[in-house]
Amino acid sequence: MPHRAAPHEAFADPASVRGAASRSTATTTTGNSACTVEFEAIGRTFAPATTRGATALPPVLRDISLTVRPGEVLAILGTSGCGKSTLLRIAGGLDSPTIGQVRIDGSPVAGIDPRCAVGFQEPRLLPWRNVTENVALGLPRGTPRAAGRARVAELIELVGLAAFAGHRPQAISGGMAQRASLARALARNPGVLLLDEPFGALDALTRLKMQDLLLDVHAQAPTTVLLVTHDVDEALQLADRIILLGRPDNDTRAGATIVQELTVPGARPRDRGSAELAELRGRLLAGLGIDRHGEARGLAATSTIPAFPY
Amino acid sequence: MTETVPRTLPRTLPRTSARTVPDATAFAASAPAARTARAPRRPLASRGWIALGGGAVLPVLILAAWQLTTALGVFTMAQLPSPAMVWQAGVDLFASGLLGQYAAISTQRVLIGFAVGAALGIALGALVGLSRAADVLFAPTLGAIRAVPSLAWVPLLILWLKIGEESKLTLIAIGAFFPVYTTVSAALRHVDRQLVEAGRAFGLRRARLFTAVQLPAVIPAVVSGLRLALAQAWLFLVAAELIASSMGLGFLLIDSQNNGRIDRILLAIILLAILGKLTDAAVGLFERWANRKWA
Ligand SMILES: Nc1ncnc2c1ncn2[C@@H]1O[C@H](COP(=O)(O)OP(=O)(O)OP(=O)(O)O)[C@@H](O)[C@H]1O
Ligand SMILES: [Mg+2]
Numbered sequence: 152m153p154h155r156a157a158p159h160e161a162f163a164d165p166a167s168v169r170g171a172a173s174r175s176t177a178t179t180t181t182g183n184s185a186c187t188v189e190f191e192a193i194g195r196t197f198a199p200a201t202t203r204g205a206t207a208l209p210p211v212l213r214d215i216s217l218t219v220r221p222g223e224v225l226a227i228l229g230t231s232g233c234g235k236s237t238l239l240r241i242a243g244g245l246d247s248p249t250i251g252q253v254r255i256d257g258s259p260v261a262g263i264d265p266r267c268a269v270g271f272q273e274p275r276l277l278p279w280r281n282v283t284e285n286v287a288l289g290l291p292r293g294t295p296r297a298a299g300r301a302r303v304a305e306l307i308e309l310v311g312l313a314a315f316a317g318h319r320p321q322a323i324s325g326g327m328a329q330r331a332s333l334a335r336a337l338a339r340n341p342g343v344l345l346l347d348e349p350f351g352a353l354d355a356l357t358r359l360k361m362q363d364l365l366l367d368v369h370a371q372a373p374t375t376v377l378l379v380t381h382d383v384d385e386a387l388q389l390a391d392r393i394i395l396l397g398r399p400d401n402d403t404r405a406g407a408t409i410v411q412e413l414t415v416p417g418a419r420p421r422d423r424g425s426a427e428l429a430e431l432r433g434r435l436l437a438g439l440g441i442d443r444h445g446e447a448r449g450l451a452a453t454s455t456i457p458a459f460p461y
Numbered sequence: 462m463t464e465t466v467p468r469t470l471p472r473t474l475p476r477t478s479a480r481t482v483p484d485a486t487a488f489a490a491s492a493p494a495a496r497t498a499r500a501p502r503r504p505l506a507s508r509g510w511i512a513l514g515g516g517a518v519l520p521v522l523i524l525a526a527w528q529l530t531t532a533l534g535v536f537t538m539a540q541l542p543s544p545a546m547v548w549q550a551g552v553d554l555f556a557s558g559l560l561g562q563y564a565a566i567s568t569q570r571v572l573i574g575f576a577v578g579a580a581l582g583i584a585l586g587a588l589v590g591l592s593r594a595a596d597v598l599f600a601p602t603l604g605a606i607r608a609v610p611s612l613a614w615v616p617l618l619i620l621w622l623k624i625g626e627e628s629k630l631t632l633i634a635i636g637a638f639f640p641v642y643t644t645v646s647a648a649l650r651h652v653d654r655q656l657v658e659a660g661r662a663f664g665l666r667r668a669r670l671f672t673a674v675q676l677p678a679v680i681p682a683v684v685s686g687l688r689l690a691l692a693q694a695w696l697f698l699v700a701a702e703l704i705a706s707s708m709g710l711g712f713l714l715i716d717s718q719n720n721g722r723i724d725r726i727l728l729a730i731i732l733l734a735i736l737g738k739l740t741d742a743a744v745g746l747f748e749r750w751a752n753r754k755w756a
Binding site: 243245263265267268269271273275277278279288289291292335339 | 655656658659660661662663664665673674677678754755756
């Protein structure tokens with residue numbers, strides 16, 4: 152377990168005070184401080200691939216309204232293909248909503264936003280650059296050379312790739328590439344960190360380590376984090392708040408919206424086995440369409456805490 | 462749920478994973494005993510001098526067959542002179558200074574025409590590949606110009622530019638332009654969108670995006686386009702010199718045809734083969750370097 156000063160433990164409800172608590176500890180932070188992210192009635196409908204004779208596609212997202220507080224860690228859960236990546240891309244200005252708008256610290260997002268850094272679902276490393284050079288791509292423009300080099304080396308060490316710093320992406324494994332991609336996003340020192348299943352390709356052990364790493368980094372530099380994940384336990388472990396995207400039961404309209412929103416109790420690092428979390432876990436799994444005796448579906452089998460006995 | 466197969470080792474034992482597995486072919490070619498050596502043995506066929514020697518086998522065989530058929534009198538002298546006669550023709554021409562001059566002027570034309578054509582090809586290819594508007598505007602016209610057979614340009618170029626160097630250089634530049642233009646524009650259009658998006662997400666735009674992401678991504682394609690263009694430049698050189706010139710290897714060909722000097726024709730053909738191969742090998746070295754660096 153990483154050493155952590157655990158400054159939050161004095162607070163009963165971290166979700167409400169996370170921003171303030173983190174800011175007070177963030178003495179080493181340079182560059183952006185955490186930003187507020189507001190989604191205002193977001194809807195997204197993709198245009199059909201061919202313009203001729205094609206019927207309009209159903210919306211992917213609709214009516215998404217949400218405010219993410221500065222320094223908050225928000226997990227976005229949902230089934231595959233429900234629009235999690237789309238929502239994240241809209242937040243970062245990589246995609247634009249069909250209706251509604253996103254505001255970061257009050258100003259509307261139009262085009263790629265320099266306050267955000269993205270960890271894509273795929274590593275997306277430049278194949279002709281080695282790990283160090285790829286991570287350096289994330290540095291904010293105008294970073295002094297020496298400071299940049301030190302920061303990159305520190306991040307590479309942090310994600311456990313020091314021995315592979317000089318390797319090209321094709322010479323490292325998929326999970327390593329994903330860690331390099333995470334380091335690249337962290338190098339940006341962003342006001343909003345957008346992570347799309349950053350630990351999806353990692354083995355269980357490395358995944359736990361990287362989760363702790365993310366919490367460490369977050370404790371040091373209080374960025375707002377939007378974390379897309381399909382792992383309920385990961386969401387419960389990392390997030391202050393979790394939203395579940397999907398279609399409400401009694402709603403026939405197409406398009407995913409927020410069907411559940413819950414605040415995770417307790418300060419981080421959380422006890423992965425607590426009964427309170429297990430209750431939330433059951434609710435989230437039910438929301439994902441997995442019944443509460445879901446061992447047979449395989450999801451519960453990956454869990455470190457027993458399913459809540461209903 | 463997880464799309465990518467997790468194959469990372471935990472941080473405690475990282476050094477054993479990637480990179481240490483050499484080419485599968487290296488194992489195939491090496492004796493079992495060689496496995497204990499630190500550096501894997503390179504396959505036999507990829508060693509420099511063996512590759513060179515292997516490449517010389519066929520020319521030597523052809524030369525031997527040529528010598529044999531002429532010695533046995535299979536063909537008359539007028540049909541196929543012996544290698545010694547061709548060699549002698551070369552020595553004579555060299556002594557008179559013409560051979561060196563012809564080879565030099567032809568090489569010079571190819572290099573200048575190639576440089577101009579390739580530079581224009583890269584510029585226009587980049588424009589058409591990067592800009593949708595330029596694509597709409599230029600691509601159809603350039604495609605049509607490309608469809609014109611090379612010889613069709615010759616009368617026009619001679620009328621416009623006379624029989625001087627310009628007409629030949631222009632023709633060669635046209636020949637070199639299209640392979641470069643085509644490969645550059647196509648490669649730029651097909652640069653991995655996700656990589657470009659990642660570059661933009663990290664604040665790269667315009668010139669910096671081009672030099673950091675798009676250009677490196679297309680370099681291997683561009684270099685192979687350059688290699689094609691060089692071959693095309695030699696092709697267009699001969700076309701230009703056959704029709705309108707007073708010097709050069711193409712001129713040597715047509716002049717020897719008029720004089721019935723079949724030995725000199727063979728000499729010119731062999732020289733074209735050697736010069737073409739040498740320039741191609743030079744670009745090939747550059748290509749290997751570029752692929753190591755960028756691919
Ligand atoms: N550029 C696009 N054009 C058309 N449709 C798109 C585009 N991008 C996404 N979609 C559609 O939007 C829906 C949501 O895609 P998205 O990538 O956001 O899903 P996701 O929740 O991230 O899924 P996963 O967990 O598998 O990554 C999908 O049905 C997909 O087909
Ligand atoms: Mg996704």
